[in-house]
Amino acid sequence: MINIVLFGKPGAGKGTQAEFLKEKYTLTHLSTGDIFRFNIKNETELGLLAKTYMDKGDLVPDSVTIQMLQSEVEKNPESKGFLFDGFPRTIAQAEALDAFLESKNDKITATVALEADDEILVKRLLERGKTSGRPDDQDEEKIRNRYQEYNEKTAPLMDYYKSQGKFYAVNGIGTIEEITERLSTIIDKF
Ligand SMILES: Nc1ncnc2c1ncn2[C@@H]1O[C@H](COP(=O)(O)OP(=O)(O)O)[C@@H](O)[C@H]1O
Known part of the structure; x- marks a missing residue:
């Protein structure tokens, strides 16, 4: 079983790469952003709650997100491994x-x-905001807020995983294929 965390700032291309990697390595792709958006679209209780944070570019509270992620993992008991995208x-x-x-x-x-x-x-x-319909992609203020959230709350995870000897980074600028190749070179080691 391999479990990969795909890490990067908003817009770095995690979702795009996840589509290729999940096929290549037969992983279950769990994108917290996608799961929240699915819930918003279906107007679930979780969706209504998440929307109030997401629309501002704030992170959804940990308690909500952690519980949701765990239940998604539980829904896939036969999985050969997970590709976590946007979490943690x-x-x-x-x-x-x-x-x-x-x-x-x-x-x-x-x-x-x-x-x-x-x-x-x-x-x-x-x-992306011009075509995605995502409210958080359409306003530069909200986008900047997402970067602030990233710098304050998410960037410290690099040290967390480095201290476990589990952190790898690739250049995210290039063609989609080039970047898939760079990521594969790392994943193939396991
Ligand atoms: N792990 C998480 N914890 C808290 N909030 C999250 C998490 N994942 C997604 N979200 C919420 O969903 C929004 C969109 O996430 P995502 O689609 O991964 O977009 P991006 O990485 O492009 O910002 C985030 O700005 C945040 O509000």
Whole structure:
């Protein structure tokens, strides 16, 4: 079983790469952003709650996110491994994930980060906002707020995984295929 955390700033290309990696390595792709958006679309209680945070570019509270993620893992007992995309985003989430996987005699194999410059990413998100319909992609203020959330709450995870010897990074600028190749070079080691 391999469990990969795909790590990177908003707009770094996690979702795009996840689509290729899940096929290549037969992993169950769990994107917390996608799961929240699915719940918003279906107007579930979880969706209505998450929306109030997401629309501002704030993180959804840990308690809500952790519980949701665990129930998604539980829904896939036959999985050969997970590709976590957009989770964990805080130290509390990372600790909860480690404890949860350990309770299943499992663990994170590696964390792979897509690296890219903020200014390039803000431009990408504004472009995406023109077609994605995502309210959090359409307003530069909200996008900047997501970067602030990332810098304050998510960036510290790099040290968390480095101290476990599980952190790898690749250049996130290039063609989709080039970047898939860079990520594969790391994942193939396991
Ligand atoms: N692990 C998480 N913890 C808290 N909030 C989250 C998490 N994952 C997603 N969200 C919420 O969903 C929004 C969109 O997430 P995502 O689709 O991964 O987008 P991006 O990485 O492009 O910002 C985030 O800005 C946040 O509000």
